Amino acid sequence: xxxxxxxxxxxxxxxxxxxxxxxxxxxxxxxxxxxxxxxxxxxxxxx
Amino acid sequence: xxxxxxxxxxxxxxxxxxxxxxxxxxxxxxxxxxxxxxxxxxxxxxxxxxxxxxxxxxxxxxxxxxxxxxxxxxxxxxxxxxxxxxxxxxxxxxxxxxxxxxxxxxxxxxxxxxxxxxxxxxxxxxxxxxxxxxxxxxxxxxxxxxxxxxxxxxxxxxxxxxxxxxxxxxxxxxxxxxxxxxxxxxxxxxxxx
Numbered sequence: 001x002x003x004x005x006x007x008x009x010x011x012x013x014x015x016x017x018x019x020x021x022x023x024x025x026x027x028x029x030x031x032x033x034x035x036x037x038x039x040x041x042x043x044x045x046x047x
Numbered sequence: 048x049x050x051x052x053x054x055x056x057x058x059x060x061x062x063x064x065x066x067x068x069x070x071x072x073x074x075x076x077x078x079x080x081x082x083x084x085x086x087x088x089x090x091x092x093x094x095x096x097x098x099x100x101x102x103x104x105x106x107x108x109x110x111x112x113x114x115x116x117x118x119x120x121x122x123x124x125x126x127x128x129x130x131x132x133x134x135x136x137x138x139x140x141x142x143x144x145x146x147x148x149x150x151x152x153x154x155x156x157x158x159x160x161x162x163x164x165x166x167x168x169x170x171x172x173x174x175x176x177x178x179x180x181x182x183x184x185x186x187x188x189x190x191x192x193x194x195x196x197x198x199x200x201x202x203x204x205x206x207x208x209x210x211x212x213x214x215x216x217x218x219x220x221x222x223x224x225x226x227x228x229x230x231x232x233x234x235x236x237x238x239x240x
Contacts, residue, residue, distance in 0.1 A: 014082045015091070017098040022073050025102045029069050034110050041111050 054120040076121055087132045101128040173238050180230055188223035191216050
């Protein structure tokens with residue numbers, strides 16, 4: 001039977017971001033602080 | 048339990064300071080967003096990078112209070128990911144990367160044997176730590192070790208300069224190394240590059 005699917009079937013696979021990436025994002029979120037001074041929002045990271 | 052909580056409620060909770068809600072949101076949509084990115088870029092590490100950048104934008108927008116609940120969360124995140132994918136292709140078309148084939152890698156020819164700045168800093172740190180450790184040694188051992196390692200003198204030259212036999216110089220060197228190792232172990236010092 002002739003192949004009628006995409007040449008690169010690998011592109012269709014389901015993947016997930018690594019747990020390390022998720023952990024980084026959660027840590028980033030915890031460390032991010034937004035301070036508003038005179039209507040201007042400043043970002044800061046607390047380690 | 049996770050499935051019962053609506054995205055919009057999780058977002059509200061997250062904006063109010065509940066970090067756990069973000070974890071649920073990321074894990075809930077991880078596969079769909081990652082697979083979407085991967086289907087466009089076809090590279091695992093670039094997918095990870097774009098996924099990370101996408102959520103960094105999400106986090107910043109939510110924390111700044113700039114998120115409007117007009118649309119749904121997932122399509123909004125997908126739009127951010129889509130824009131970042133476009134940025135990625137724009138950048139790579141401006142700066143095409145040549146990785147080389149398995150049999151030939153251009154970087155093996157043009158590689159630089161100098162230490163990069165990070166490795167140089169580590170090396171300098173190790174050198175200075177080692178100097179401090181050597182200063183802890185007894186004077187006779189320190190003398191032999193310094194002559195051998197820093198002045199590159201032979202044991203014959205060391206024995207002539209210090210007025211001891213070659214065997215004594217060898218013995219002092221041996222004890223100097225044993226004592227250095229002992230100091231390193233006792234103080235849990237890591238000297239690696």
